[in-house]
Amino acid sequence: MSFSMAGEEDFFLxxxxxxxxxxxxxxxxxxxxxxxxxxxxxxxxxxxLSKTHFQITNRNVPPDLKEKxxxxxxxxxxxxxxxxxxxxxxxxxxxxxxxxxxxxxxxxSSSYQVPVLYFRACFLDGRALTLDEIWKSVHACYQARxxxxxWDTITQQEHPLLGQPFFVLHPCRTNEFMSAVLASSRKENxxxxxxxxxxxxxxPVVGLNLSLSYAKxxxxxxxxxxxx
Amino acid sequence: xxxxxDVLRDVWFGRIPTCFTLYQDEITEREAEPYYxxxxxxxxxxxxxxxVKKHFQKVMRQEEVSxxxxxxxGTPLKWHYPIGLLFDLHASNTALPWSITVHFxxxxxxxxxxxxxxxxxxxxxxxxxxxxxxxxxxxQVINEMQKKDHKQLWMGLQNDKFEQFWAINRKLMEYPPxxxxxxFIPFRIYQATTERPFIQKLFRPVDSGGQLHTLGxxxxxxxxxxxxxxxxxxxxxxxxxxxxxxxxxxxxWLSEHMSYPDNFLHIxxxxxxxx
Numbered sequence: 001m002s003f004s005m006a007g008e009e010d011f012f013l014x015x016x017x018x019x020x021x022x023x024x025x026x027x028x029x030x031x032x033x034x035x036x037x038x039x040x041x042x043x044x045x046x047x048x049l050s051k052t053h054f055q056i057t058n059r060n061v062p063p064d065l066k067e068k069x070x071x072x073x074x075x076x077x078x079x080x081x082x083x084x085x086x087x088x089x090x091x092x093x094x095x096x097x098x099x100x101x102x103x104x105x106x107x108x109s110s111s112y113q114v115p116v117l118y119f120r121a122c123f124l125d126g127r128a129l130t131l132d133e134i135w136k137s138v139h140a141c142y143q144a145r146x147x148x149x150x151w152d153t154i155t156q157q158e159h160p161l162l163g164q165p166f167f168v169l170h171p172c173r174t175n176e177f178m179s180a181v182l183a184s185s186r187k188e189n190x191x192x193x194x195x196x197x198x199x200x201x202x203x204p205v206v207g208l209n210l211s212l213s214y215a216k217x218x219x220x221x222x223x224x225x226x227x228x
Numbered sequence: 229x230x231x232x233x234d235v236l237r238d239v240w241f242g243r244i245p246t247c248f249t250l251y252q253d254e255i256t257e258r259e260a261e262p263y264y265x266x267x268x269x270x271x272x273x274x275x276x277x278x279x280v281k282k283h284f285q286k287v288m289r290q291e292e293v294s295x296x297x298x299x300x301x302g303t304p305l306k307w308h309y310p311i312g313l314l315f316d317l318h319a320s321n322t323a324l325p326w327s328i329t330v331h332f333x334x335x336x337x338x339x340x341x342x343x344x345x346x347x348x349x350x351x352x353x354x355x356x357x358x359x360x361x362x363x364x365x366x367x368q369v370i371n372e373m374q375k376k377d378h379k380q381l382w383m384g385l386q387n388d389k390f391e392q393f394w395a396i397n398r399k400l401m402e403y404p405p406x407x408x409x410x411x412f413i414p415f416r417i418y419q420a421t422t423e424r425p426f427i428q429k430l431f432r433p434v435d436s437g438g439q440l441h442t443l444g445x446x447x448x449x450x451x452x453x454x455x456x457x458x459x460x461x462x463x464x465x466x467x468x469x470x471x472x473x474x475x476x477x478x479x480x481w482l483s484e485h486m487s488y489p490d491n492f493l494h495i496x497x498x499x500x501x502x503x
Binding site for chain 1: 306308337338339340341342351352355359362363414422423424425426428429430
């Protein structure tokens with residue numbers, strides 16, 4: 001693994017390495033068909049990872065759903081939505097199901113030398129979600145951490161390649177938590193894909209989950225690749 | 229050194245005479261007169277237009293007023309860009325005053341960031357300063373500062389207090405005596421004609437031989453097509469704070485003296501007027 005080391009604790013990601021990890025990541029995504037693709041800017045100078053998915057949200061989620069496995073959440077939510085609609089007709093309580101289109105982009109920040117997660121969300125009629133609605137859609141177990149941890153502050157910013165408003169997970173503390181992750185894998189001489197590790201940590205905060213198969217990604221490569 | 233300090237003051241106190249006109253389709257109870265204002269080049273539209281908002285809201289009904297936004301000749305103006313940058317990029321070779329149209333409806337969600345309070349402007353401003361210091365000093369100087377110093381930078385900008393601002397900002401302009409300048413120069417190059425909003429990359433103030441990089445070196449590296457004349461005639465102008473600095477100017481000097489308060493050099497490449 002090559003990183004530019006400013007000190008023992010610094011694990012900055014060079015742009016070339018960013019592109020390589022993204023390439024590996026997309027190859028795996030194509031294998032498991034979970035929708036990630038690589039896009040380039042019009043001048044082909046820069047690129048980014050992109051994925052769009054639809055999510056069904058039900059504000060009145062029954063408590064037992066929170067314990068369910070992530071892989072089944074969407075399907076279970078949908079089923080519960082149908083049930084509760086019937087119940088609500090009886091009880092007179094209103095439960096609404098909404099479909100939201102999420103678009104996630106992973107870009108490289110040359111200033112902080114880390115990847116950055118950009119995203120936007122809109123309802124099917126095209127209405128964009130407000131920052132407030134984005135906050136509310138974050139899973140309950142991350143809310144407290146979101147409120148106190150500056151590294152996962154969500155703000156609205158201009159997408160540096162498209163020039164359009166996106167929400168961003170602030171990148172300035174990425175190095176801190178990635179150091180811990182990478183230091184331990186370094187000790188065990190285990191190769192990792194920086195993007196897969198990073199995204200598995202920051203993604204869930206904003207409703208983006210990675211299949212566990214991404215963990216196998218690097219170990220598949222390390223059997224053939226040179227150990228750096 | 230007195231001359232260099234004068235540059236800092238000239239940059240800080242630059243103003244653009246502007247005429248604000250209400251969009252014709254806005255519903256008013258009586259006719260809305262245009263509002264004239266001298267806009268500070270170094271500030272942000274939503275930070276300095278409270279009076280403009282109040283003026284037009286006086287002739288409108290409460291229910292017709294939603295989030296304010298500004299437009300110039302059909303282009304929504306990004307409030308998160310400094311005013312001087314917006315003017316240089318879109319209107320620098322047109323007659324003064326700068327004519328801006330004011331809207332209170334149909335906020336262009338796909339083009340503009342929301343700005344519901346001054347806190348949003350402060351957060352954006354401080355994020356830019358932090359990013360600039362990440363480039364200049366690996367964030368060491370900004371992180372060593374206390375919260376009250378960060379506040380002083382924002383208050384200095386908000387209240388147009390040059391001395392208050394520079395008392396803290398001068399620390400962000402220093403570098404170790406053994407170095408020739410910052411680690412990397414915080415800059416962004418804008419061209420209204422591209423989809424990409426700006427070019428920003430890592431660029432050192434000195435070359436491998438220790439020679440100071442110039443503005444021309446930066447442009448040659450980042451957008452050569454914009455400055456090399458195709459047929460001997462220069463088709464573009466390179467503008468910072470309304471002037472065309474000589475391409476031989478050392479980039480380190482420009483970064484120290486002609487950055488905006490957010491510590492970035494915002495450089496516009498615009499078509500050269502043909503007259």
